[in-house]
Amino acid sequence: KAGVTQTPRYLIKTRGQQVTLSCSPISGHRSVSWYQQTPGQGLQFLFEYFSETQRNKGNFPGRFSGRQFSNSRSEMNVSTLELGDSALYLCASSLVGQTTNEKLFFGSGTQLSVL
Amino acid sequence: QKEVEQNSGPLSVPEGAIASLNCTYSDRGSQSFFWYRQYSGKSPELIMFIYSNGDKEDGRFTAQLNKASQYVSLLIRDSQPSDSATYLCAVYSSASKIIFGSGTRLSIRP
Numbered sequence: 001k002a003g004v005t006q007t008p009r010y011l012i013k014t015r016g017q018q019v020t021l022s023c024s025p026i027s028g029h030r031s032v033s034w035y036q037q038t039p040g041q042g043l044q045f046l047f048e049y050f051s052e053t054q055r056n057k058g059n060f061p062g063r064f065s066g067r068q069f070s071n072s073r074s075e076m077n078v079s080t081l082e083l084g085d086s087a088l089y090l091c092a093s094s095l096v097g098q099t100t101n102e103k104l105f106f107g108s109g110t111q112l113s114v115l
Numbered sequence: 116q117k118e119v120e121q122n123s124g125p126l127s128v129p130e131g132a133i134a135s136l137n138c139t140y141s142d143r144g145s146q147s148f149f150w151y152r153q154y155s156g157k158s159p160e161l162i163m164f165i166y167s168n169g170d171k172e173d174g175r176f177t178a179q180l181n182k183a184s185q186y187v188s189l190l191i192r193d194s195q196p197s198d199s200a201t202y203l204c205a206v207y208s209s210a211s212k213i214i215f216g217s218g219t220r221l222s223i224r225p
Contacts (some may be wrong), residue, residue: 010141031212035215040123040217042121042203042215042216042217042218042219043159043205043215044204044215045212045213045214045215048212055211055212056211056212058212064142072175090158090159098207098211098212098213099167099207101164102145103161103164103212104151104159106158106159106160107155107158109158
């Protein structure tokens, strides 16, 4: 079974631009969660999608948005990029979503650099 | 106060010894607790989860939970160089989301 696939692997953008990241979950998984990882801050929760609906979100500004398609693939968009948005963006899929004992399977991430 | 706190390390442990990793959390309504391991340049992978007070053992790994003290720990017995990684503590919070700590970097020295 294929794992979680994130594209692209690396991205370089300039301030003010926008970017779209893609995540394909493991086949049969209906939940996709997004995290931002920076040195010292660890993984910060962005949002979770389940069956095309945003089920939960973290404390990020509205410039960060996402969506999920009927095939469970998800995209994350960041508009008006700032230098501080430089980070590794990780996508995690799970069968039924973030629950008390649900295991998250992470993709390899997209490394975003904002210049 | 961060929701999930971990000592960033690095924690250096000799090969064959016990490595002890600690984590505290602020949300008393948190229901379950996870330990993920992340090798350098790789994505996190789940190694343990626990939701009841006490100890849970799986091979060389033991997770310990004390809800009254809001404290979770991970013990690694007979530490191997392959255990060198960053260990992330994660909590399923009362807000129904999994919150991660910033991780503890563990180094096993031969």
